[in-house]
Amino acid sequence: MKRHGGALLSSIRIDRSSDRRFSVQLYMALRELLLSGAFNIGDRMPATRTLALEIGVSRTTVIDAIDRLVSEGLLESRVGAGTFVSKTLAAQIRLSDSAQGVDGHIATPRLSRMTERTSRAFTTRSPLPHKSAPFITALPALDAFPMAQWARLSARHWRKARDQIAGYGEPFGFARLRSSIAQQLNAARGIKCDPEQIFIVNGAQHAFATIGLMLVNPGEAIWFENPGAVGARNAFLACDARLVPVDIDAEGFRVEDALKKQPDFRLAFVTPSHQQPLGLVMSLARRLALLQAAKDADAMIVEDDYDGEFYYGEQPPPTLKSIDTQERVIYVGTFSKSLFPSLRLGYILSPISWMKVSLRPMSGPCGRSTRSATMRLWIPQTG
Numbered sequence: 001m002k003r004h005g006g007a008l009l010s011s012i013r014i015d016r017s018s019d020r021r022f023s024v025q026l027y028m029a030l031r032e033l034l035l036s037g038a039f040n041i042g043d044r045m046p047a048t049r050t051l052a053l054e055i056g057v058s059r060t061t062v063i064d065a066i067d068r069l070v071s072e073g074l075l076e077s078r079v080g081a082g083t084f085v086s087k088t089l090a091a092q093i094r095l096s097d098s099a100q101g102v103d104g105h106i107a108t109p110r111l112s113r114m115t116e117r118t119s120r121a122f123t124t125r126s127p128l129p130h131k132s133a134p135f136i137t138a139l140p141a142l143d144a145f146p147m148a149q150w151a152r153l154s155a156r157h158w159r160k161a162r163d164q165i166a167g168y169g170e171p172f173g174f175a176r177l178r179s180s181i182a183q184q185l186n187a188a189r190g191i192k193c194d195p196e197q198i199f200i201v202n203g204a205q206h207a208f209a210t211i212g213l214m215l216v217n218p219g220e221a222i223w224f225e226n227p228g229a230v231g232a233r234n235a236f237l238a239c240d241a242r243l244v245p246v247d248i249d250a251e252g253f254r255v256e257d258a259l260k261k262q263p264d265f266r267l268a269f270v271t272p273s274h275q276q277p278l279g280l281v282m283s284l285a286r287r288l289a290l291l292q293a294a295k296d297a298d299a300m301i302v303e304d305d306y307d308g309e310f311y312y313g314e315q316p317p318p319t320l321k322s323i324d325t326q327e328r329v330i331y332v333g334t335f336s337k338s339l340f341p342s343l344r345l346g347y348i349l350s351p352i353s354w355m356k357v358s359l360r361p362m363s364g365p366c367g368r369s370t371r372s373a374t375m376r377l378w379i380p381q382t383g
């Protein structure tokens with residue numbers, strides 16, 4: 001049975017210690033009452049002056065809250081007559097009732113096969129967030145991160161060139177970042193590349209999913225390290241690829257085994273500089289064998305160099321990409337280890353042979369042309 005709305009209104013309490021504005025608190029309380037069906041459609045609301053006195057707030061606060069409810073269509077204001085519970089509220093109450101299962105029907109989303117698969121795969125991961133701990137493989141030493149310096153540098157850069165850092169940027173990532181990455185790869189990882197080959201993504205896992213979607217048809221084989229990286233595995237599973245587990249020994253990825261199991265493969269996923277999770281470096285013989293196998297199968301190799309910035313001794317282990325004369329290696333880097341993972345920043349170094357196709361005009365997210373200059377779409381060369 002409905003209680004009289006007036007009695008309910010006097011039950012509204014404003015939390016004076018809250019950071020939330022009084023008008024917002026009042027709006028939320030009134031909205032909840034309205035949506036719970038506490039009022040009859042067409043009921044007249046008390047005058048704002050009466051409400052203000054009853055609840056103990058200013059009249060302006062009440063007017064603010066009422067105005068919001070009127071603009072949402074839950075209340076109706078009639079000039080000279082007052083404010084009334086709107087007819088459209090009945091429909092809203094019916095909708096929210098059925099969403100809560102009052103009529104016994106709760107809609108469950110019909111998931112695509114891809115989402116079914118990935119949600120199953122992702123729930124097998126350990127709970128997040130991971131905590132820093134000795135010997136943990138997935139996290140840098142967050143407590144050692146120079147946060148004060150980072151904050152200073154961030155503040156300095158946020159102050160300048162606002163349209164460059166806050167506007168819709170280059171579709172493949174901030175040009176200066178792409179240049180810096182290309183320079184760093186050349187200097188530290190022995191990879192000669194052009195900034196145009198670098199594509200900024202939201203971390204290595206986004207890179208794997210993107211590469212999988214671009215290159216692998218459902219059911220096609222991906223050679224995958226066993227044991228291997230869970231995040232990469234999930235990203236490739238999402239593309240409906242068939243993962244072929246390939247054992248690791250003291251020299252790394254057992255290319256011979258992989259060839260016996262599945263000579264026809266589309267992609268191989270490896271962590272040659274620091275096998276995840278065993279920590280091995282892949283031998284040169286195995287690297288050459290893998291490159292040869294990729295050539296023979298007309299396949300590509302994903303090199304995940306997730307923590308190539310860290311090493312003991314004078315020289316870091318070389319990258320597979322640095323000896324890739326056939327352009328078979330797609331190199332993936334991330335800032336999750338050298339900076340921190342919540343940044344969600346990584347990159348793909350595409351093979352140089354993947355041409356850039358010009359396309360114009362192209363619309364931006366608001367439907368307007370984002371720039372008059374030509375934009376390029378990244379697609380592999382065909383024919």
Ligand SMILES: Cc1ncc(COP(=O)(O)O)c(C=O)c1O
Nearest residue numbers: 138203204205229276306334336
């Ligand atoms: C093998 C491997 N590659 C890449 C990453 C980084 O992934 P992301 O850049 O998506 O954080 C991790 C993180 O633990 C990893 O273990």
